[in-house]
Every structure is written in C-alpha cells, then in structure tokens.
Amino acid sequence: MDTPALPGFKKVLALPSRLILPRLIKKAEKIIVSSQDYADNGNLAKIAKLYPEKIKVIPFGVETDVFRPKIKTDNSKVVNQAAALVNFVTRHFIKRGGHTLLFIGGLDQAHYFKGLSLLLKSMKLITSTVTLNIIGTGELKNQYEKEVKSLGLSNRVNFLGKVSEDELIRQYQNADLLILPSINEHEAFGLVLIEAMACGVPVIASRLPGVRSVFEDGKQGYFCEPGNVRDLAEKIDQLCRDENKRQAMGQAARILAKDKYDWEKIADQILDEFSNNR
Numbered sequence: 001m002d003t004p005a006l007p008g009f010k011k012v013l014a015l016p017s018r019l020i021l022p023r024l025i026k027k028a029e030k031i032i033v034s035s036q037d038y039a040d041n042g043n044l045a046k047i048a049k050l051y052p053e054k055i056k057v058i059p060f061g062v063e064t065d066v067f068r069p070k071i072k073t074d075n076s077k078v079v080n081q082a083a084a085l086v087n088f089v090t091r092h093f094i095k096r097g098g099h100t101l102l103f104i105g106g107l108d109q110a111h112y113f114k115g116l117s118l119l120l121k122s123m124k125l126i127t128s129t130v131t132l133n134i135i136g137t138g139e140l141k142n143q144y145e146k147e148v149k150s151l152g153l154s155n156r157v158n159f160l161g162k163v164s165e166d167e168l169i170r171q172y173q174n175a176d177l178l179i180l181p182s183i184n185e186h187e188a189f190g191l192v193l194i195e196a197m198a199c200g201v202p203v204i205a206s207r208l209p210g211v212r213s214v215f216e217d218g219k220q221g222y223f224c225e226p227g228n229v230r231d232l233a234e235k236i237d238q239l240c241r242d243e244n245k246r247q248a249m250g251q252a253a254r255i256l257a258k259d260k261y262d263w264e265k266i267a268d269q270i271l272d273e274f275s276n277n278r
Contacts, residue, residue, distance in 0.1 A: 034189045038210030061266030062194045069200035098129025102175035108138030115181035125233035128240035172199035180205040194261045197253035220253040
C-alpha cells in the first residue's frame, strides 16, 4: 500500500536490494501490483519495463459487508449505537461542528508522507465550517498537536488515537469526506480510500501514481495536486458547499467499492492467477 519514508531507509536497504531483488524478480513467475499506473510510473517502473509480461494487476480489497453505509435498524440497536457514539465523544472530548473531515494514518516519521501537515495548513484556507477527526498514533503526535495550536485550529481538530474496528467504521459512516493528502510516491494506493468508499463516503486524494487509478476524478471524489495546500482547500470547499454532489459521489463510491474492490472478488482474482500457474 505504501513504502516507509524513514530517513536513511533507502540507503540501509540499497545494497541488499541491489543484490537480492534482481534475483527474486528474475525467478518470479508473476509480480502482483495494485495498479498498472503504479507499476508504470511509481517505484516499480524499472522492473515493469524489464518484465512487462510478469506484471499482474490485482488491487487491494475491502469487506463491503463490514465497511458499509449506515443502515436502518430496530430501535434497540439504534439506541445502543447512539449510546456508543455518545460515550466515545465524551471520552475523547470531541469538538463537533459543520462538516466532518476524516484523516486516517500513522502519526510517525515513516508515514509523514501521508500529508497531515498539509491538511492542517489547508484548514486555514477552507471557508466552510469543518471539523477534522484524525485517527492514528505515533511519535509525531505532539508535533502535530503543536501545529494545530499554532494554526489556531484547536477547536476544529480532534486526535482520536487508535480506535477499534467498530469505532473506525462509525467514524467512516459519520464523515462527510475522507481526505488522503499524500505528498509523494511513497503512497502507492491508499487502502483508506476504498474503505471510505465502501461506507458511501466521497474522497479527496492526491493525484499520485497508483492513487489516481483508485477512483474517477469528479465521480467518487476529487484529486488534488500533491503538496498544493490551496488546491486541497478548494476541493474540500467545493464538496462541503454542494450537498447534492456529495451524496451523488457517496453513492457512486459505494457502487465502485462493491463492483471493483469487494474482497470476495479480489480473492477470486488471486486464486485465478495462481491456478493458472498449475
């Protein structure tokens, strides 16, 4: 899904990679990639050019019967779900108001490329009333909290830490937009995009190799230019101001997730590929 961005990481692995990787690639019968776009234009480009016949595209998948939009349930379940939400909000002292943006990613140096700092800066330019919920943990959390304070966003940003799968799904379902503002090609796909889409949530992501093949620009969400704070803010504003478009994109996102990324379909593709080797 992504590659570590730790300082010196590439240097540490450079020698073993040069010695071992060519042999592994040469012996491999197939090289599974999440998208042809990333194979051709991302970190695998050289390999894809040398062995195009070995490249097989199978995207990541999502359990669409688990990650799904809110559904109508009986009164007792509604009460229980509401109580769980109130309890979570109370425990985390969550600020609420306007439209809810969701960011999910590690708050560590290895995942700095996820672009949280960029998103925080864009919050200053967004004219719509929004609240940002951040799910994730890591050693940079204090740094991000200081950044939030220095930008004057303390009443608009919630750090939720690590959450259970049930709470993760609730956060997706209650979000208006999922934001993936990655800043470079360490981002190869973005699993959170298909989880959000499975929950019927429109997405905004950076136009990067691999990522830009996950959904259709203008249909399930918008792409923004990597590292462009103003472009990101404008795309968020566009969808916050247009409820009809948000709803239409959310519906299209759910359809795409079920048609292209459902785990059962992905599993069948994997089985078919390996069965063809026999």
